[in-house]
Amino acid sequence: MRTLIENLAFAITVDKDDSIIKRASMVIDGENISDIGPADDVARRHDRNKFDDIIDGTMMGVCPGFVDSHVHLSETLSRAVFPDDIDTRTWVFHWAKPFYAHISEEDELVGVFLGCAEMIRAGTTCLLDMGAQNDPATTVSAMKKIGIRGITGRHAADNPPAILPHGWSEEMVRHHFFPSAQAALAVLEETVDKWNGSAGGRIRCWVNIEGKEPCSLDLHIGARELAESLGVGTTYHLATSIEEADLCQHKHGKRPVQRIADRDGLGSNLVIAHGVALDDEECDAIASHNVKVAFCPGTSLKLAKGAAAFGRYPELMDAGVAVGLGTDGVSASGNLNLMRQLYVTAGLFKDARNDATLVGARKAIRMATIDGAKALNWDDEIGSLEVGKKADFVLFNLNHVEWTPYYDPAQALVWSASSASIAQTWINGIPVFKDGKIQTINEQEIFAEARKRSTRIIQRSGLSVRGVPKTTTLYS
Numbered sequence: 477m478r479t480l481i482e483n484l485a486f487a488i489t490v491d492k493d494d495s496i497i498k499r500a501s502m503v504i505d506g507e508n509i510s511d512i513g514p515a516d517d518v519a520r521r522h523d524r525n526k527f528d529d530i531i532d533g534t535m536m537g538v539c540p541g542f543v544d545s546h547v548h549l550s551e552t553l554s555r556a557v558f559p560d561d562i563d564t565r566t567w568v569f570h571w572a573k574p575f576y577a578h579i580s581e582e583d584e585l586v587g588v589f590l591g592c593a594e595m596i597r598a599g600t601t602c603l604l605d606m607g608a609q610n611d612p613a614t615t616v617s618a619m620k621k622i623g624i625r626g627i628t629g630r631h632a633a634d635n636p637p638a639i640l641p642h643g644w645s646e647e648m649v650r651h652h653f654f655p656s657a658q659a660a661l662a663v664l665e666e667t668v669d670k671w672n673g674s675a676g677g678r679i680r681c682w683v684n685i686e687g688k689e690p691c692s693l694d695l696h697i698g699a700r701e702l703a704e705s706l707g708v709g710t711t712y713h714l715a716t717s718i719e720e721a722d723l724c725q726h727k728h729g730k731r732p733v734q735r736i737a738d739r740d741g742l743g744s745n746l747v748i749a750h751g752v753a754l755d756d757e758e759c760d761a762i763a764s765h766n767v768k769v770a771f772c773p774g775t776s777l778k779l780a781k782g783a784a785a786f787g788r789y790p791e792l793m794d795a796g797v798a799v800g801l802g803t804d805g806v807s808a809s810g811n812l813n814l815m816r817q818l819y820v821t822a823g824l825f826k827d828a829r830n831d832a833t834l835v836g837a838r839k840a841i842r843m844a845t846i847d848g849a850k851a852l853n854w855d856d857e858i859g860s861l862e863v864g865k866k867a868d869f870v871l872f873n874l875n876h877v878e879w880t881p882y883y884d885p886a887q888a889l890v891w892s893a894s895s896a897s898i899a900q901t902w903i904n905g906i907p908v909f910k911d912g913k914i915q916t917i918n919e920q921e922i923f924a925e926a927r928k929r930s931t932r933i934i935q936r937s938g939l940s941v942r943g944v945p946k947t948t949t950l951y952s
């Protein structure tokens with residue numbers, strides 16, 4: 477299939493020079509972008525009779541597909557179930573885990589479809605999922621069918637709390653917590669062998685672990701080493717809150733990243749999810765080892781993580797660290813819409829530090845695209861609109877109130893537009909979202925299933941009864 481999209485009002489390429497081409501055309505050959513440039517130049521290079529399809533881009537603008545560098549697809553049925561006045565540790569251990577414990581494979585399938593649908597509608601074309609609650613076969617098959625690109629894995633940990641909180645099931649503990657780091661790594665290696673490279677390479681599988689308190693130091697270290705030996709990456713939660721960092725300091729005499737660094741556990745194939753509570757030495761260690769960071773601004777707002785108060789994301793980026801943007805799970809942030817994260821990120825540090833030069837529209841777009849692709853070690857194929865890269869992109873409808881009028885496309889994209897003006901989302905050369913619909917699934921059926929199943933999970937997990945804690949002493 478050969479498609480010409482001609483006379484686009486703009487193309488935000490996110491190439492190394494941050495080029496924005498006004499009146500651009502783009503050629504898509506199969507899965508790839510085979511030409512992009514000023515419309516007249518592209519027109520001179522091609523015979524219009526040799527395209528299968530020609531799309532008039534006059535009232536459209538294009539940017540690369542967004543890369544969500546931290547999401548929990550398995551969490552999608554828990555939207556707005558947990559309270560919004562609890563901290564990260566309480567949220568994870570007393571609310572999220574009981575919910576996770578009662579997600580069946582069928583629930584997970586529906587949740588992954590639903591999560592991917594929300595993401596694709598908001599322009600996300602690639603994701604890094606923390607991993608499946610059940611067999612990753614379910615997640616992989618749903619990602620494959622809906623047509624999204626991404627990396628998944630399998631939930632794993634090896635250090636259960638001394639007393640299991642209310643709502644945790646024996647079955648979940650057995651599946652999630654391995655008897656040792658070695659046992660966990662053996663299963664994770666099998667998982668990577670089985671699923672990495674699925675769907676013609678569109679789906680990858682990493683050695684992902686939960687990270688922080690529920691994982692031993694050996695598992696943190698071993699996961700990255702195993703990933704390196706398998707030629708893949710790993711991601712885990714770390715320095716996700718000041719409470720976690722303080723607890724780590726208290727129990728182990730070291731801050732979270734320092735503790736990993738002291739065991740030589742940092743490397744370029746590690747994506748730290750959140751990384752909000754860092755000191756100067758930890759920032760230096762992350763930068764010098766080329767570790768990647770997934771910043772999840774929506775979760776930071778909702779769970780009071782402190783990104784605005786003490787997050788070091790601008791400093792990490794100044795030091796050359798690839799900081800991608802993540803939505804986190806739908807319950808952690810409330811949505812899987814990367815455009816919302818883009819908006820918050822562009823302005824959060826400007827306001828917190830009273831400095832208009834921090835982040836801003838262009839840098840936020842880079843974080844949501846090429847920097848995310850770098851974090852996922854996939855920037856050779858995605859993250860920008862350049863010849864030879866995969867055709868993953870978003871087309872905005874400019875005949876829309878959000879774009880009327882505008883001058884600078886980058887500023888309008890971040891500060892003015894929302895996913896409401898997305899006309900099409902293309903992944904791997906295919907318009908997966910267009911004409912107001914995800915083309916690959918029946919969304920209405922998924923919505924109906926999701927509503928039904930969510931209610932049942934809340935009942936099964938006991939989260940509907942009062943008395944679920946609003947603070948925690950777990951692992952302390």
Ligand SMILES: [Zn+2]
Pocket residue numbers: 546547548606713749804805
């Ligand atoms: Zn997370």
